[in-house]
Every structure is written in structure tokens, then in C-alpha cells.
Amino acid sequence: MNWSWDVIWEYFPRLFDGVWLTLELVLYSALTGLAIAVPLALMRASKNRLVSALPWAYIYFFRGTPLLVQIFLIYYGSAQFDLIRNTSLWEIFS
Secondary structure, X not given: XXXXXXXXXXXXXXXXXXXXXXXXXXXXXXXHHHHHHHXXXXXXXXXXXXXXXXXXXXXXXXXXXXXXXXXXXXXXXXHHOHHHHOOOHHHHHO
């Protein structure tokens, strides 16, 4: 097999950009998950049944469905709502 290192060096900056983007996405998703998880955990630990019911339902739904199904529901299912189509969120989902 004949390797051409020129191709690797040519596209290395683009690969590095992809690594940087991946690290950014991991950081943002971890911070978002933490911001959601802490309040939900505190609500779930509450002795009040009304307060703990919302996080129970949220956890039950997201633990019970595969991630691919959740992605399809968010990405493809959001187009049916006028609220999404008439806001700047439509630029993300379209």
C-alpha cells in the first residue's frame, strides 16, 4: 500500500477543526445536562408528590425510549408545530 502523507497534511487543519467542534459539543451538552439534572434531582427527592411527579415522568420517558427515537422526534417531529416554524428555531431544525 502506498501512503501519501501530503493528503494527511492537507486535511489536518479540517480534522483538527472537527476535534475542536466535538469538544465544544461535549462541553455544551454536559453543562446543559448538569443544569437540567440538578433541579430535577432535587425535585425528585422532594416528599411532596406533586413536586416529584414531573421529574418522575421526565425520567420515565427518557430512560424508556432509545436515543435514536428521541432524536427523530425532536428533529423531524418539531416541524409540525407552528410555534417552531415561526421562530428562529426553525433555522436550526430546517
